[in-house]
Amino acid sequence: MKSEILYPGAFPMVRVELSEGEHIKAESGAMVACSPTIDIESKMEGGFLGALSRKFLTGEKFFFQTLRASRGAGEALLAPTVPGEIVILELDGVNEYMVQKDGFLAGADGIAIDSQMQSMSRGLLGGEGFFILKMSGKGMLVLNSFGAIHKIELKPSQEYIVDNSHLVAWSATTSYNIEKATSGWVASFTSGEGFVCRFRGPGVVYIQSRNPRGFGSWVRQFLPVSE
Amino acid sequence: MADTAPNALCFGDGFPASGVPCVVHVDGHGLTMTFLHDVHGAESGSDSVPFSDMNVSAGGLDHDQLVVKWGRSAEQRILYLKNHDVIRAFRQAAPPHLSSPLERAAEQVRQVRKRHRMVWSVVGGSLLALVLGLWFGSDVLVELAVDRIPIEWERKLGESAYRDFLGGQEVVQEGPAVAAVEEMTRRLAGQIPDTLYRFDVTVVKSDVVNAFALPGGYVVVFTGLMKKAERPEEVAGVLAHELNHVLQRHGLERIVKQLGFIAVASIIFGNQQGLGQMMKQLGVELMTLKFGRAQETEADLTGLQLLYRAKIDPSGMITFFERLAEKDEGRVELLSTHPMSGSRAERLKAELAAMPKVIPEPFAFEWAKIRTSLGVPISIGP
Numbered sequence: 001m002k003s004e005i006l007y008p009g010a011f012p013m014v015r016v017e018l019s020e021g022e023h024i025k026a027e028s029g030a031m032v033a034c035s036p037t038i039d040i041e042s043k044m045e046g047g048f049l050g051a052l053s054r055k056f057l058t059g060e061k062f063f064f065q066t067l068r069a070s071r072g073a074g075e076a077l078l079a080p081t082v083p084g085e086i087v088i089l090e091l092d093g094v095n096e097y098m099v100q101k102d103g104f105l106a107g108a109d110g111i112a113i114d115s116q117m118q119s120m121s122r123g124l125l126g127g128e129g130f131f132i133l134k135m136s137g138k139g140m141l142v143l144n145s146f147g148a149i150h151k152i153e154l155k156p157s158q159e160y161i162v163d164n165s166h167l168v169a170w171s172a173t174t175s176y177n178i179e180k181a182t183s184g185w186v187a188s189f190t191s192g193e194g195f196v197c198r199f200r201g202p203g204v205v206y207i208q209s210r211n212p213r214g215f216g217s218w219v220r221q222f223l224p225v226s227e
Numbered sequence: 228m229a230d231t232a233p234n235a236l237c238f239g240d241g242f243p244a245s246g247v248p249c250v251v252h253v254d255g256h257g258l259t260m261t262f263l264h265d266v267h268g269a270e271s272g273s274d275s276v277p278f279s280d281m282n283v284s285a286g287g288l289d290h291d292q293l294v295v296k297w298g299r300s301a302e303q304r305i306l307y308l309k310n311h312d313v314i315r316a317f318r319q320a321a322p323p324h325l326s327s328p329l330e331r332a333a334e335q336v337r338q339v340r341k342r343h344r345m346v347w348s349v350v351g352g353s354l355l356a357l358v359l360g361l362w363f364g365s366d367v368l369v370e371l372a373v374d375r376i377p378i379e380w381e382r383k384l385g386e387s388a389y390r391d392f393l394g395g396q397e398v399v400q401e402g403p404a405v406a407a408v409e410e411m412t413r414r415l416a417g418q419i420p421d422t423l424y425r426f427d428v429t430v431v432k433s434d435v436v437n438a439f440a441l442p443g444g445y446v447v448v449f450t451g452l453m454k455k456a457e458r459p460e461e462v463a464g465v466l467a468h469e470l471n472h473v474l475q476r477h478g479l480e481r482i483v484k485q486l487g488f489i490a491v492a493s494i495i496f497g498n499q500q501g502l503g504q505m506m507k508q509l510g511v512e513l514m515t516l517k518f519g520r521a522q523e524t525e526a527d528l529t530g531l532q533l534l535y536r537a538k539i540d541p542s543g544m545i546t547f548f549e550r551l552a553e554k555d556e557g558r559v560e561l562l563s564t565h566p567m568s569g570s571r572a573e574r575l576k577a578e579l580a581a582m583p584k585v586i587p588e589p590f591a592f593e594w595a596k597i598r599t600s601l602g603v604p605i606s607i608g609p
Binding site: 093119154156170173174 | 232233234235236238239240243244245246248286287288289290292303305307309342343346347
């Protein structure tokens with residue numbers, strides 16, 4: 001399985017080359033085009049209950065699509081719904097990533113996707129909800145973002161502060177606390193940041209350069225108000 | 228042969244920030260790390276670390292990884308272990324100087340898990356309590372809402388249903404049966420002090436052995452009931468029961484319950500006028516309303532007390548239920564909105580036994596004549 005990012009930047013696609021018999025799973029609706037040798041199947045990843053919990057707990061889709069090169073080698077082009085960069089990670093069986101609910105685009109068959117419960121403070125204030133996706137296993141993992149993806153590398157004990165709406169994925173060896181952006185409550189909110197996540201290394205944190213929620217409320221002001 | 232699947236991540240100066248996967252083996256002296264690939268800055272091949280050089284703690288996103296550190300400054304290496312087998316082997320082989328930090332790390336993991344569990348159980352418990360509270364507390368809310376509905380409004384509601392019903396029925400306008408029902412009503416209503424209700428009782432010609440009450444004090448007695456009753460006290464018993472449905476505002480409670488929580492909330496917070504509109508929209512038909520079992524039992528007991536105060540022999544009510552009980556065979560009480568007539572009679576008997584004795588005053592009319600006027604053939608005693 002080989003993968004390549006086409007048109008890097010705001011409107012990228014991933015080309016995944018599959019040998020005969022290989023398959024990948026992708027977010028429902030991710031396929032843009034593919035070779036005629038590729039079959040598209042719909043699958044409840046993790047079984048019915050797994051899919052159900054993913055749907056209701058993390059807001060991810062109930063079905064994933066599986067692209068299978070069942071009739072010979074071929075390629076598939078995948079793209080996310082929102083404009084933004086794509087990043088390809090290689091999981092080796094030991095490193096695990098937590099991914100915010102809209103961050104998953106595609107993954108090799110060896111990648112396990114679970115919904116994991118967060119602590120109450122992280123769930124309430126982290127901006128990612130009470131349940132996030134945990135990616136483990138082995139193989140290629142494709143994540144997408146809103147805006148550009150920036151990788152923050154944290155050495156052991158190194159700290160970094162990230163606005164909670166800008167998170168895409170972070171490795172399970174990091175830890176983070178939710179805190180107010182400034183020391184005062186009023187200033188925290190008037191500064192426009194509210195709560196932030198203080199990450200502590202070692203590990204990697206992927207952030208997106210745009211805040212989807214912020215963009216949503218910006219667009220809303222231009223929408224005509226219906227009666 | 229060593230296991231070649233990586234089971235730990237190693238971090239250190241010059242290592243990638245995401246860590247270097249490695250295979251860790253624990254033995255009696257310490258651990259051996261084997262890097263599978265040449266990593267820039269990391270020693271390729273194997274590296275052994277004695278227990279004496281190590282520090283341990285808990286780490287990772289959920290504090291569920293064992294973090295082993297050794298070396299100083301630029302030479303420092305940090306190992307994140309998540310594999311349960313490796314952690315277990317480590318704990319078993321670790322010398323005494325590591326046991327207390329290991330225990331601290333384990334305690335930290337337990338604390339984190341305990342805190343998570345506690346917080347989630349408190350949240351889950353509160354949600355459950357809220358749901359149960361709304362479920363079982365709905366009666367209290369309904370009563371609260373019903374208390375806020377003015378009687379005039381209730382009468383308007385009952386009156387329109389009453390007129391609609393009577394429009395299609397043969398009403399007995401006058402005669403001994405009407406006079407008898409009027410006397411019963413007068414005696415019973417006379418014992419309800421300070422009531423804002425005025426009772427309109429109508430006799431309707433029908434073979435149905437029943438009577439019913441509408442909100443606001445509108446009561447219908449079918450001639451079938453009067454024909455079936457062997458004594459006037461039996462009819463008076465049913466009448467007392469129906470009057471108490473009115474007094475306890477059972478009809479309104481059912482309406483509010485059927486309309487649901489939004490209606491309750493809007494009534495409590497002041498919008499009583501909207502209820503009529505809402506009822507029209509939801510198509511709640513007053514005539515099809517069934518009282519609940521608790522309401523029936525309440526009307527039975529208060530009806531019994533009313534009969535007692537009016538000096539009407541309460542045993543009439545009991546014998547009437549006993550007669551109905553003969554028809555109940557095969558019904559299951561739990562599935563029914565009405566309590567079984569047999570058990571109703573038993574409950575009333577027990578209640579009556581607890582009341583002081585009173586000498587009943589007979590009615591002014593002669594029951595046999597009234598039944599004859601309704602077409603019941605004169606029965607000749609055995």
